Structure formats: C-alpha cells, structure tokens
Amino acid sequence: MSTTLVLVQVLNGLQLGILLFLVAAGLTLVFGVMDVINLAHGVQYMLGAYLMVTASAVTGSFWLGLPLALAAALVLGLVLEWLVIRPLYGRDHLEQVLATFGVILFVNEGVKLVWGAGPRAIPMPEALSGSIRLMDGLNYPVYRLALVAAGLAVAGLLYVLVTRTRAGMLVRAGASNAPMVSALGVDIGALFAKVFAFGAMLAAFAGAMAGPILSVEPGMGDGLLILAFVVIVIGGIGSIRGAFVAALLVGLIDTLGRSFLTDLLKLVLSASAATQAGPALASMTVYLLMAGILIFRPRGLFPAPA
Amino acid sequence: MTRFAQTLGLPLVLFLLLAAAPLWADTFTLSLLARAMIFALAAISLDLILGGAGLVSFGHAALMGIGAYGVGILMAEGVSEALIAFPVAMAAAGLFALATGALSLKTRGVYFIMITLAFGQMAFFVAQSLSAYGGDDGLSLAARSLVAGERWLRGPLAFHYTVLGLLAAGALLCGALLAAPFGRVLRAAKDNERRVRALGLDPYPYRLVAYGIAGALAGLSGALFANLTEFVSPAFLSWHRSGELIVMVVAGGMAAAALKAGGLGRPGSALLGALLVVLLEEALSDLTEHWRIVFGPLLVLLVLAGGKRARGGRT
Numbered sequence: 001m002s003t004t005l006v007l008v009q010v011l012n013g014l015q016l017g018i019l020l021f022l023v024a025a026g027l028t029l030v031f032g033v034m035d036v037i038n039l040a041h042g043v044q045y046m047l048g049a050y051l052m053v054t055a056s057a058v059t060g061s062f063w064l065g066l067p068l069a070l071a072a073a074l075v076l077g078l079v080l081e082w083l084v085i086r087p088l089y090g091r092d093h094l095e096q097v098l099a100t101f102g103v104i105l106f107v108n109e110g111v112k113l114v115w116g117a118g119p120r121a122i123p124m125p126e127a128l129s130g131s132i133r134l135m136d137g138l139n140y141p142v143y144r145l146a147l148v149a150a151g152l153a154v155a156g157l158l159y160v161l162v163t164r165t166r167a168g169m170l171v172r173a174g175a176s177n178a179p180m181v182s183a184l185g186v187d188i189g190a191l192f193a194k195v196f197a198f199g200a201m202l203a204a205f206a207g208a209m210a211g212p213i214l215s216v217e218p219g220m221g222d223g224l225l226i227l228a229f230v231v232i233v234i235g236g237i238g239s240i241r242g243a244f245v246a247a248l249l250v251g252l253i254d255t256l257g258r259s260f261l262t263d264l265l266k267l268v269l270s271a272s273a274a275t276q277a278g279p280a281l282a283s284m285t286v287y288l289l290m291a292g293i294l295i296f297r298p299r300g301l302f303p304a305p306a
Numbered sequence: 307m308t309r310f311a312q313t314l315g316l317p318l319v320l321f322l323l324l325a326a327a328p329l330w331a332d333t334f335t336l337s338l339l340a341r342a343m344i345f346a347l348a349a350i351s352l353d354l355i356l357g358g359a360g361l362v363s364f365g366h367a368a369l370m371g372i373g374a375y376g377v378g379i380l381m382a383e384g385v386s387e388a389l390i391a392f393p394v395a396m397a398a399a400g401l402f403a404l405a406t407g408a409l410s411l412k413t414r415g416v417y418f419i420m421i422t423l424a425f426g427q428m429a430f431f432v433a434q435s436l437s438a439y440g441g442d443d444g445l446s447l448a449a450r451s452l453v454a455g456e457r458w459l460r461g462p463l464a465f466h467y468t469v470l471g472l473l474a475a476g477a478l479l480c481g482a483l484l485a486a487p488f489g490r491v492l493r494a495a496k497d498n499e500r501r502v503r504a505l506g507l508d509p510y511p512y513r514l515v516a517y518g519i520a521g522a523l524a525g526l527s528g529a530l531f532a533n534l535t536e537f538v539s540p541a542f543l544s545w546h547r548s549g550e551l552i553v554m555v556v557a558g559g560m561a562a563a564a565l566k567a568g569g570l571g572r573p574g575s576a577l578l579g580a581l582l583v584v585l586l587e588e589a590l591s592d593l594t595e596h597w598r599i600v601f602g603p604l605l606v607l608l609v610l611a612g613g614k615r616a617r618g619g620r621t
Contacts, residue, residue, distance in 0.1 A: 031416065037416045037419060037420075039549075084606055084610075087610050088609075088610075093415055093416055093419060094356075094362050094552075094556065097362060097364070097419060097549075097552065098552065098553060098556055098605060098608075098609045099605065101549045101552075101553070101605065102601075102602040102603065102604070102605030102606040102609070103602060103606060104549075104602070105546075105599075105601055105602030105605070106598065106602030106603055107602075108598065109596050109599040109602065110599055112596065113596060113599065222545070223427075226423055226424060226427045226545065229420040229423055229424055230420075230424050233417060233421060233424065237416065237417070276437070276438060279435035279437070280435040280436065282435075283431035283432055283434070283435050284428050284431070284432060287424055287425060287427070287428035290421070290424060291409050291425075294409055294412070294413070294421070295409065298412055298413060
C-alpha cells in the first residue's frame with residue numbers, strides 16, 4: 001500500500017464523489033422543492049451519456065457535442081416533467097415511485113432500441129487525452145483531473161445560483177413553503193418545471209462527462225441512482241451542501257474500501273479468509289455508513305429546515 | 307354478500323382455479339403458474355407491510371434473494387433437505403428484515419423508500435461478491451430440494467401443489483394477521499399515527515414484527531423460486547425485481563378494487579396482481595423481446611389514471 005497508490009485511489013474516489021454529487025444535487029432539489037421522489041433520475045444520467053455519444057459523433061467534436069447533448073437533455077427533462085411528473089405533484093410517494101419506475105423500464109429499453117444493447121464509447125477530447133506527472137512514479141490522466149475540476153466548478157456555480165440569485169431564492173422559498181410562494185404571485189408550476197429540467201441537465205452532464213472513462217450501456221444509471229439515494233439520506237433531503245459533503249464521503253469510502261479493505265483485513269485475518277470477506281465487506285461499507293449515520297442523525301448530516 | 311365478496315370471494319375463486327390448473331395445463335404452463343404463485347407469495351408478504359401498514363418497502367427482492375441463496379448455499383454445502391433448508395432460508399430473510407427494519411422503520415415516507423432500496427442494494431452487492439458461491443455468475447443447484455429425504459419436488463404436479471399449499475398458508479397467515487387486533491393497529495397507524503399514539507400504542511414494534519414476518523415469507527418464496535429455476539444469482543436481488551413486486555401489489559389492489567372484490571391490504575388482491583403481472587409479462591415477451599417498452603408506459607398510465615380511491619385502500 002504505497003503512498004502513490006493511496007493517492008491514485010483518493011483521486012478516483014473524488015471522481016466518483018463528484019459524479020454522485022451531480023446526480024444527487026438534482027435529485028435532492030426535486031425532492032426538496034417539489035416533494036417528488038424521482039426514480040427516473042438515474043436514466044437521465046444514462047441519457048446524458050447516450051446523447052453525448054450521438055452529439056459527439058455527429059459534430060465530430062467533444063466540445064461542440066457537449067452543449068448539444070446538454071440542451072437535448074434539458075428538453076427531454078421538460079418533456080418528462082410535462083408528461084409524467086406534473087400530474088404526480090401532491091400525489092402520494094407510492095404513485096410517484098411506480099410511475100417513475102415505469103419511466104425507467106421504458107427508457108432503459110428505448111435506449112437499447114435506439115443505440116443497441118452493447119456498450120458504446122465516447123472519444124476523449126484531444127486536449128485532455130494525455131496524462132500528467134503528479135509526483136515521482138505517479139502519472140494521472142488529465143481527463144480525470146478535468147472531470148473533478150469541472151464538477152467542483154459546477155458545485156460552486158450551483159452554490160452561487162441557489163444562495164445569491166433571485167431564481168435561487170425562489171427555489172429555496174419553494175422548498176420551505178410552496179403554497180405561500182404561489183400565493184405571492186410566483187408561477188410555481190413554471191418554477192417546478194425549470195428546477196426539474198435543470199436537475200435532469202445536471203445528471204446528463206455527469207453522464208456525458210463520465211462517458212469517455214466508463215462504458216456507456218443500458219442500465220448504467222441504476223447503480224449510481226441508488227448510491228445517490230444513499231448520499232441524499234446521509235446529507236439530508238433537500239440540502240445541496242449536505243449532498244456535496246455526503247457525495248465526496250461516499251465516493252471516497254466506496255473507492256478506498258474496494259481497493260484496500262481486503263489488504264487491511266489480511267492484517268487481522270488469514271489471507272484466504274480476508275480475500276473471502278474483503279470484497280463482501282467492501283461492498284457494504286457505504287450502506288453501513290448510512291446505517292450508522294441514521295442511528296445518530298436520523299435526518300442526515302445537514303437536515304434542511306422543516 | 308358484498309362483505310363476503312370483498313374478503314373471501316376473490317381468493318377463493320383464484321385458489322380454486324389454481325388447484326384445478328393441472329387438469330388442463332401442460333408442463334410449460336404449470337411452471338409458469340408456479341412462477342406466478344411464488345411471486346404471489348412474495349407479493350402477499352409485501353402487501354402485509356405496503357397495503358397493511360402503508361410502508362413502501364423497496365427492498366423486498368433482497369429478502370426473496372436471501373431465501374434463494376439460503377437454499378443454494380446449503381445445497382452447495384451438502385444440505386439438500388427442504389425441511390432444514392426452507393426454515394433456515396426463512397430465518398435468514400426474517401433476521402435480515404428485522405435488522406434492517408429496526409433502522410429503516412425509524413424513518414418515514416421518502417426516507418423509508420430510499421433506505422430500504424439501499425439495504426436491498428447492499429444485499430445485492432454482497433451476493434455479487436460471494437465468489438465461493440458463483441459470484442456474479444450465480445450458483446446452479448444440483449437438483450431440487452429433498453423433502454424428508456424423498457425427491458418429491460421433482461414432479462411438476464407435486465411441485466405445483468406444494469407451492470399452492472404454501473401460498474395458501476401464507477395468504478391465510480397474512481389475512482388473519484391483518485384482520486386481527488395486530489393488523490388493526492397497523493392499519494390505524496397508517497391512517498393516523500398520531501391518534502394511535504394518543505391511544506397509548508407505539509406502532510413501531512407492530513411494524514417491526516410485520517416487517518420480520520413479511521421477510522420470512524419472502525424468504526420462503528425465494529427458497530421455492532430457487533427450487534423452480536434450480537439456479538440462484540445476484541439478479542434475484544436486483545431492485546428492478548423489488549419494483550416489479552410493488553407493481554404486482556398495487557396493480558392487484560387496483561384490479562380488485564375495480565371488481566369491488568378487495569384492494570390494497572387484502573392477500574387475494576396481491577395474489578391477483580401477481581398472476582396478472584406474470585402472465586402479462588409472459589404474453590408481452592412472446593410478442594417482442596423489448597416488452598418493457600410497452601410495460602413501462604402501461605405502468606405510468608395505470609398510475610396517472612387511477613387515483614388513491616381506485617387503489618381501494620383498506621381502512
């Protein structure tokens with residue numbers, strides 16, 4: 001377990017954390033503002049990646065493709081809100097879960113029909129395709145660093161947007177008392193639609209950015225969606241700040257657990273027992289973390305004011 | 307008459323049809339029906355907590371999968387006796403339900419959904435990492451379980467009636483629990499928790515016991531499912547299957563309510579839902595391998611068209 005290996009895994013963990021944050025931010029906003037649980041958020045991440053496959057192939061460029069894919073994801077988000085989510089406002093959570101589950105089945109299958117069942121790749125942009133030397137014996141791909149930087153930039157932008165702008169003020173007001181905001185003359189339906197589509201675009205951004213380093217395939221958003229739920233439960237529903245902290249925490253713990261837990265167990269267990277128990281335990285770490293936090297902070301680390 | 311129809315009419319008709327099925331069904335249909343009945347057992351156990359207690363649990367497939375793995379692992383270790391393996395599978399799933407339920411039942415609403423989903427996914431990943439038992443590829447069973455040392459479950463007819471008998475027992479148990487004072491507390495707490503507390507009753511232990519029982523029954527259905535397919539794999543625990551089980555329960559509630567013969571929180575309705583969904587999936591997948599592209603929008607329409615009233619929630 002050398003220092004370089006640990007550093008590489010920390011960076012990998014940060015990447016997962018950033019992707020998780022981009023997905024969880026939209027999810028937590030949609031829940032906080034509209035009280036809607038949207039299981040289809042994971043397929044929006046996947047759609048982002050697939051749209052990017054097509055957009056970058058058509059334009060022949062990563063940089064031209066990205067805004068096109070994001071615009072398409074925004075439009076699809078608006079369509080989904082209008083068709084499925086809008087009728088679900090104020091309905092109970094069971095109905096929201098079922099309807100958005102139906103959307104998942106449809107989109108996962110639709111993606112197979114349009115793009116094929118096999119994995120697809122997004123070419124890495126030329127400018128970011130090399131790797132740089134961080135320290136002796138440690139070369140790290142530039143693209144992955146750029147991913148972390150882009151994610152952090154979006155997080156900063158989101159913070160400013162939510163806390164310093166009029167739109168953000170309305171979102172926060174909507175989260176604490178939507179009927180009151182509506183009574184004050186704000187078109188709450190339009191606000192909801194914008195928040196939903198914006199969340200969809202954030203998830204699509206995560207998918208598009210992850211495309212070049214992961215394989216783009218049907219169902220790729222499912223696993224991430226559930227980790228994003230863990231993030232939201234840990235961070236506190238409706239809290240962007242909580243989502244950020246929890247996403248990094250979950251990303252780091254999951255990545256480091258998978259890489260080092262087996263070796264750590266070898267210190268206390270026999271080698272064969274450790275190789276048996278290590279992977280099983282490593283896949284449980286984030287859920288155990290969630291369980292532990294729930295015992296002490298049932299409403300998450302940063303509970304949104306009720 | 308209406309009261310009779312609401313409580314016993316529907317399950318009676320369905321059970322009679324299932325009992326008579328071997329008279330006309332071929333082997334393939336019988337195995338399809340066995341699959342439907344096994345899912346019905348899981349759906350009925352889910353309905354105990356979803357319809358009865360109003361708790362939307364999204365980790366039910368994991369409980370089923372734990373039961374299936376219980377049978378599979380025991381058989382890989384040389385224990386193929388159902389009289390040992392099935393109780394062990396039920397105990398394992400019940401204990402997992404109690405442990406995760408103890409935590410998740412402290413939370414409400416959307417937190418509960420997300421947390422049960424997360425614990426279910428945890429079980430899925432653990433199953434995936436069990437490299438000694440097939441890992442991602444799953445585990446083939448050498449044969450079906452023995453009953454008191456006999457290869458009894460091999461015959462499709464015997465298997466059909468075994469599953470039917472256990473399903474009937476599970477439905478009776480859940481129906482009786484929901485009708486008993488125990489079930490009244492669950493239902494009352496679903497409608498108005500504050501009033502139940504004001505009466506001096508804490509709903510938490512009631513919900514936890516219901517969750518544990520539901521877990522054990524789901525474990526039993528998983529043990530049967532492992533025997534039907536003679537195979538277990540992590541896919542048994544996937545959260546899509548949990549979603550399908552919820553669909554069965556809710557669709558069954560809506561269909562039964564439309565027939566004025568039940569609703570959510572009635573075992574007969576969950577049974578109807580499981581039969582409908584499994585048969586519909588089979589019919590759609592005969593038409594196209596992309597049957598989900600039809601099934602998904604159907605589900606959305608079902609939800610958007612039917613309101614709370616259409617689900618016929620039992621009060």
